[in-house]
Amino acid sequence: MFEPGWVWLAGAGPGDPGLLTLHALNGLRQADVVVFDALVDQSILAWVKPGAVTDYAGKRGGKPSPKQRDITLKLIDYAREGKRVLRLKGGDPFVFGRGGEEALGLVEAGVPFRIIPGITAGIGGLAYAGIPATHRDCNQAVTFLTGHDQTGLTPDAINWDGIAKGSPVIVMYMAMKHLDVIAGKLIAGGRSVDEPVGIVCNASLAGQDVLETTLGRCAEEAKAAGIEPPAVVCVGEVVRLRKGLDWLGALSGKVLDSDPLGLRISSRSADAG
Structure with missing residues (x-):
């Protein structure tokens, strides 16, 4: 109540x-x-x-x-x-x-x-892109982090070397603005430039866009592709699983039912006041 x-x-x-x-x-x-x-x-x-x-x-x-x-x-x-x-x-x-x-x-x-x-979004958004946050053949741990702190800059409080070495899968929120800096920190911490990266924009919506790239090229290719926030970024081998798990792409343009339980009470537009 x-x-x-x-x-x-x-x-x-x-x-x-x-x-x-x-x-x-x-x-x-x-x-x-x-x-x-x-x-x-x-x-x-x-x-x-x-x-x-x-x-x-x-x-x-x-x-x-x-x-x-x-x-x-x-x-x-x-x-x-x-x-x-x-x-x-x-x-x-x-x-x-x-x-x-x-x-x-x-x-x-x-x-x-x-x-x-x-x-x-770090779980549900990836799922809509066909990327599981965990898979036992790839990772037994996952790290969620934000791409900027209260100052709007890349967080200094994050141990980037530790995450680069210790977390097989990294899921980042609000990271697009500083993606080049973040990728550089992870590479400097020991991650391969060829490690797969998935960037999911407008996750779970009709305009969802997914870019599959690598850690060394993710910032450049995201910019070239016009990928903008809101987006979630996933770094790790689980991104490769999208090749077989892209269930949304397999629907070939079919419209998903966004109201599966029939709960919509009206078709009126929202009152913004």
């Missing part, structure tokens, strides 16, 4: 509306206010109940965006007005999604909240 004055921090998955969890759908149908991110597919907002407020709070690198503190204060203000507030974030709220920061802000303000996990 979604009580007035509560905030639900929910993950919307990597994009395909069919990957939304039932708990998140329940939140959409009950919420008085939905505060949503830039990477939330607009078709998901068709499930918002009539009369609910949809409030855009998207943050995109290099573009004018609301400050994180202002977003958190907005959640607190809505909750204190007695609203049922759904904070809808792309992927999973606790995987490079700043959900932890928002939850701590709610704790400090004394606002009750619930966490609803979502399918993160």
